[in-house]
Amino acid sequence: MHRVKLFAVAGHQQEVTDEDDEEGQGAVEVEGEGENAEWNIVGEDLVSYESESNRSSTGDQHLWLLRSLRSHCTNLKHLKMTFGRTRGGWDDLYSLKQLKSLHAELHMGDRWCSDFVYNLKQFPCLRKLTLSAVSYSGRDLHVLDQLEYLDVDYCDGLDGKSLADCCQTMKQLRHLDFGCLQNFSESTFESLLTNCQQLESLVFDVGHLDSTVPYEMLCHLPRLRYLNVWTCYLRDSFIEGLMNKQGSPLESLFLEGCALSADQIKHLCNISTLKELRVNCDTVPLEDLVKLKSLLNLHISMPITTGQIVDLLQGLPRLKFLNILDRDDVDKVNLGRSVHTWMSAQREQRRKIKVCFSNSYTDDILWLESSG
Known part of the structure; x- marks a missing residue:
């Protein structure tokens, strides 16, 4: 069906x-x-x-x-x-x-994938392309210079040269998503930074990069507002680059794959323009998190307690969605009562908060709403 x-x-x-x-x-x-x-x-x-x-x-x-x-x-x-x-x-x-938009899952070899992609040039209105092709090297992808959105995260054979070629031709690209690329070097990042100044959204994986590749240079993309990075270890220089970013303010930041130190979280929380944040940490730097007064959505993997959750909700007045990852030991009934007590006592504008407890098996969702 x-x-x-x-x-x-x-x-x-x-x-x-x-x-x-x-x-x-x-x-x-x-x-x-x-x-x-x-x-x-x-x-x-x-x-x-x-x-x-x-x-x-x-x-x-x-x-x-x-x-x-x-x-x-x-x-x-x-x-x-x-x-x-x-x-x-x-x-x-x-x-x-x-x-205008194509999500293609290709079950074929590299040569066939290249032929398929090359012929997509026939679509004059195509602006968004998501490719899932394990065998695809990225050959001829650069001919699609009309694209504004490109997701090649599931193209395991894609190499750095092919991505650099795309950066040189796709002058209208606003969103780019790529995974662990082969032969990815500093020159690939330089090409991305030089030719993709219009990028607003970027998702990439640096988990298998050579430790000398300066991926923090991407913090200099002037229009970047959304950033999602997968990594096993996040360099302090990258966080410093985010803090000193010029141009459009950074609004959404997802840092996945590694636990940040409390000091790294502290520095990140100086980015006051953030409206969405996802971080992992072995502690709960509550005092720093509540500095992000513009936050609307927060995703955290931390050993947080019921009391700290309430403090977090109280300290972030604009928060609408709190996603607590991989925590099964929180008493959700007690949390609901504590939050309802606090929200009933406050004399502010009506507020609704969605709290989600996510793990690999299921999601538990609490809707918390003030009666004011």
């Missing part, structure tokens, strides 16, 4: 909310291969389609879907699908000239 998301209601295009999706509104269920009745119904109103990801898939079973999309859904703008080596299906894909 494939789920088709519609963004058309009563003759007007309209984005379907998550709540609408949960209730089944704005969605059509399509069953059976070769049956086109459902496609005839949605027709030109269909603008977004996502097929279920399947790691064992070759992509061939989606060929009939592509043929149907080509024939009936000429206004499709967003597509997520798995592709194999059957080139006949590629021709159907390339006929979707209105496509």
Whole structure:
């Protein structure tokens, strides 16, 4: 069964909310291969389609879907699908000239991946590309110079030279996401800094880089507002670079993969413009965290107690979402009572806070709301 998301209601295009999706509104269920009745119904109103990801898939079973999309859904703008080596299906894909966003999972070798990517140049409106291709080296990716968003985090074969080539041609790029690249050197970062001055959002992994590669130079990107870094060890010079960043203020910072020291957290909390932060620490530097008065969302992995959670909520007046990672020892009932007591006693504007306890198995969510 494939789920088709519609963004058309009563003759007007309209984005379907998550709540609408949960209730089944704005969605059509399509069953059976070769049956086109459902496609005839949605027709030109269909603008977004996502097929279920399947790691064992070759992509061939989606060929009939592509043929149907080509024939009936000429206004499709967003597509997520798995592709194999059957080139006949590629021709159907390339006929979707209105496509703006493509999430492609490629189950094929490097040469086939290169051919697939090169032919994406046929999409004049394509601005957002997410690629999952384990075997892809990144060859010919640079020809897609119209892209504004590029995610190649799951392209394990991508090398530093290919990324540098992309940086030289993709002058409109606003978001870049890449993982552990092969042959990644200082020159790759220099190319990124020199040619991608317009970047606003950056996600990258430095866990396997040579220790001499100065990745802190990326703190000099003038328009960078969102930064997500995966690393086994974070250098103090990188934190210093973030503190001294010029240009657009840094609003969102995710530091994942390592526990920061209390001193590093202290320095980070001097970045007063932060609205979202994710950090790990073996202690709870509460006094420093509450300095971030602009915070809206906070994700922490720390040995925090119920009392410290309440103090954190009290000290961050704009906080709307607190995500506590990997902590199963917090008494959630006692926490709820403590927070409700505090919120009931305060005489301030009505406030709602979402507290989430996340681990690898499940999420427990508390909605805390003042009655003022």
